[in-house]
Amino acid sequence: MDIQTLTFIIVGASFALYIGIAIWARAGSTKEFYVAGGGVHPVANGMATAADWMSAASFISMAGLISFMGYDGGVYLMGWTGGYVLLALCLAPYLRKFGKFTVPDFVGDRYYSQAARTVAVFCAIFVSFTYVAGQMRGVGVVFSRFLEVDIEWGVVIGMAIVFFYAVLGGMKGITYTQVAQYCVLIFAYLVPAIFISIMMTGSAFPQIGLGSELVSEPGVYLMDKLDGLSTELGFAAYTDGSKATIDVFFITAALMVGTAGLPHVIVRFFTVPKVRDARISAGWALVFIAILYTTAPAIAAFARVNMIDTINGSDMQGTEYEQAPSWVKNWEETGLIKWDDKNGDGRMFYAGDERNEMKIDRDIMVLANPEIANLPNWVIALVAAGGVAAALSTAAGLLLVISTAISHDLLKRNFMPNISDKQELRAARIAAAAAICVAGYFGINPPGFVAQVVAFAFGLAASSFFPAIILGIFSKTMNKEGAIAGMLSGITFTAAYIIYFKFINPAGNVPENWWFGISPEGIGTLGMLVNFVVSLAVSKVTAPVPEDVQQMVESIRFPKGAGEAQDH
Amino acid sequence: MAFENEQAAKAYWKANVRLMLTLLVVWFVASFGLGILLAEPLNVIRIGGVKLGFWFAQQGSIYIFVALIFVYVWQMNELDKKFGVREE
Numbered sequence: 100m101d102i103q104t105l106t107f108i109i110v111g112a113s114f115a116l117y118i119g120i121a122i123w124a125r126a127g128s129t130k131e132f133y134v135a136g137g138g139v140h141p142v143a144n145g146m147a148t149a150a151d152w153m154s155a156a157s158f159i160s161m162a163g164l165i166s167f168m169g170y171d172g173g174v175y176l177m178g179w180t181g182g183y184v185l186l187a188l189c190l191a192p193y194l195r196k197f198g199k200f201t202v203p204d205f206v207g208d209r210y211y212s213q214a215a216r217t218v219a220v221f222c223a224i225f226v227s228f229t230y231v232a233g234q235m236r237g238v239g240v241v242f243s244r245f246l247e248v249d250i251e252w253g254v255v256i257g258m259a260i261v262f263f264y265a266v267l268g269g270m271k272g273i274t275y276t277q278v279a280q281y282c283v284l285i286f287a288y289l290v291p292a293i294f295i296s297i298m299m300t301g302s303a304f305p306q307i308g309l310g311s312e313l314v315s316e317p318g319v320y321l322m323d324k325l326d327g328l329s330t331e332l333g334f335a336a337y338t339d340g341s342k343a344t345i346d347v348f349f350i351t352a353a354l355m356v357g358t359a360g361l362p363h364v365i366v367r368f369f370t371v372p373k374v375r376d377a378r379i380s381a382g383w384a385l386v387f388i389a390i391l392y393t394t395a396p397a398i399a400a401f402a403r404v405n406m407i408d409t410i411n412g413s414d415m416q417g418t419e420y421e422q423a424p425s426w427v428k429n430w431e432e433t434g435l436i437k438w439d440d441k442n443g444d445g446r447m448f449y450a451g452d453e454r455n456e457m458k459i460d461r462d463i464m465v466l467a468n469p470e471i472a473n474l475p476n477w478v479i480a481l482v483a484a485g486g487v488a489a490a491l492s493t494a495a496g497l498l499l500v501i502s503t504a505i506s507h508d509l510l511k512r513n514f515m516p517n518i519s520d521k522q523e524l525r526a527a528r529i530a531a532a533a534a535i536c537v538a539g540y541f542g543i544n545p546p547g548f549v550a551q552v553v554a555f556a557f558g559l560a561a562s563s564f565f566p567a568i569i570l571g572i573f574s575k576t577m578n579k580e581g582a583i584a585g586m587l588s589g590i591t592f593t594a595a596y597i598i599y600f601k602f603i604n605p606a607g608n609v610p611e612n613w614w615f616g617i618s619p620e621g622i623g624t625l626g627m628l629v630n631f632v633v634s635l636a637v638s639k640v641t642a643p644v645p646e647d648v649q650q651m652v653e654s655i656r657f658p659k660g661a662g663e664a665q666d667h
Numbered sequence: 668m669a670f671e672n673e674q675a676a677k678a679y680w681k682a683n684v685r686l687m688l689t690l691l692v693v694w695f696v697a698s699f700g701l702g703i704l705l706a707e708p709l710n711v712i713r714i715g716g717v718k719l720g721f722w723f724a725q726q727g728s729i730y731i732f733v734a735l736i737f738v739y740v741w742q743m744n745e746l747d748k749k750f751g752v753r754e755e
Contacts, residue, residue, distance in 0.1 A: 165725070170706070170721055170724060170725075172725070173721075173724030173725050176724070176728075176729060177702055177724060180728075180729045180732050181694065181732055183732065183736065184691075184694045184732050187739060187740075188687045188690060192743075306726060307715070309717060309726070310714060310715030310716045311715065311716060312716065320715075320716025320717075321716060322716050322718070322721075323716065338710065338717075338718050344703060344704065347703050348699060348704070351698065351699065351703065373754045374754060375740070375743070375747070378736075378739065378740045379740045381736055382736035382739075382740055385732060385733050389730070389732070392729055393729055393730070396725040396726065573684075653676075656680055656683070657669060657670070657676070657679060657747075657750075657752040658747055658752055658753065658754050659669040659747075659751075659753065659754055660669055660754075
């Protein structure tokens, strides 16, 4: 069978599975819609969290990024996993004990203030929309390449599927669909990785293959081969990287803290029955994430060696374009590979200096990897299904946060406190539907800055939510004045720095102009410190925390009596 | 009050915070220490065919993160039992 038919069958089968689950897991109450009734098994929740967390960017782009960045790619690997340690140790158990539905719920109640709640709602909505536009785009890209429909139609199909199970099932539908999506995406990620690892290094574990000798050149380690190729072609050595140490430090910290402050991740820990389930569930989530994240650097290294070999030829003289394998031409059609025969010898050549004739988009490292390594067609179709699963599961989780923020935090807790559960549920469904349409619009007409605002989402979460929640749990004396002043100063500082370097003066976005050598990607860490300092200073000189709030803080610090997530 | 007395509540919280800080020190050393600040000097040592600093940045730190959470869960469950605040 050809790739096209196989892709239709495999992606179609996965869609049928998701829809079947959605019908089975319909939500009947707001509690089921917001937190899946609070009865999800911790292992299932861990899997759902992993699928929720690993987006199209993790699945499609990350290995490619590492492939091109070498050592520096470690910022994503450490940053997007290390945050779970913070979540498990500092946030998840306490927020579960607190027992409401959303992050703005916690901020509003802990800081006894509608203003704080409103600040939190807008941060949550902004962060989530930033993210979701990218996910819809990811769905579109996968569809257009593998099913050969227009990107627009790809986005519309993706919207229809998410619409079905998010609007119908809420958190309950999303959670159980995400469990299925995790299985699809991890299988799709591992199969080609294992195939390639065996072919190149003889080891069935890509993580071990990374440190093994090459089958084709016994006695030569993969990493040494890669370092040699990189320097020979005018790149930095693969294991050295080119970012300044301080920048690597700050970017990693911003990604870690940002991860722990993202509302769609935090809210997942409200869905399990007990506090100790929230703790262990974070552990399972990280196990399931680590399976992909420890495989990614291996894929990155394999793919880079393979790609250089194919394009430059094993003799490093360049491969004649006429004899290039079909994947080069396939991906040229999508614009993700470009070849410009500068020296007119009819041969392709890839390098880090003036000899270079290729433009290679990092996204193809995962998508084209099976083709580059000559794997069977069904593996290629499987990767398509995995990419779609990764994008859909994250999009659904984000859309839920947006709809909850509107129906629960804004309507129920702010404007219309007297609406019934049925009305609130209807509002949540309408909000979810509207959010899907907005996200789809951005997917079809991506604002030019989508890629640029990714730093925003993490920086914003790191500099706003994270300190407010940490202080809310670990300090009984942090008051509303301190928290609000901290959140606003942290966000303003971070946003101003990013906007200046990304939009106002992009030409000046070079290390010489950065404060302390910290890039806009890493500035969220400094914003977080600003938040902490301002919060502590302001709280010292303003009114003390009311007695009942202090007691609430006392009560979230131990597990007993958590009960189920509370209705209001 | 779920604790027997005020002192028990204080002792529980103190033990909890101490455990958390200890594990966070390991977390910091594994990632920021071995994977970033000390990566270059560590790169002279090799684990299989991979330089050690590079390995910590792209593999080792992640394994340590996973282990940390499971140690935390196990220790906290023990602590909950000891102080009688475990959920039924």
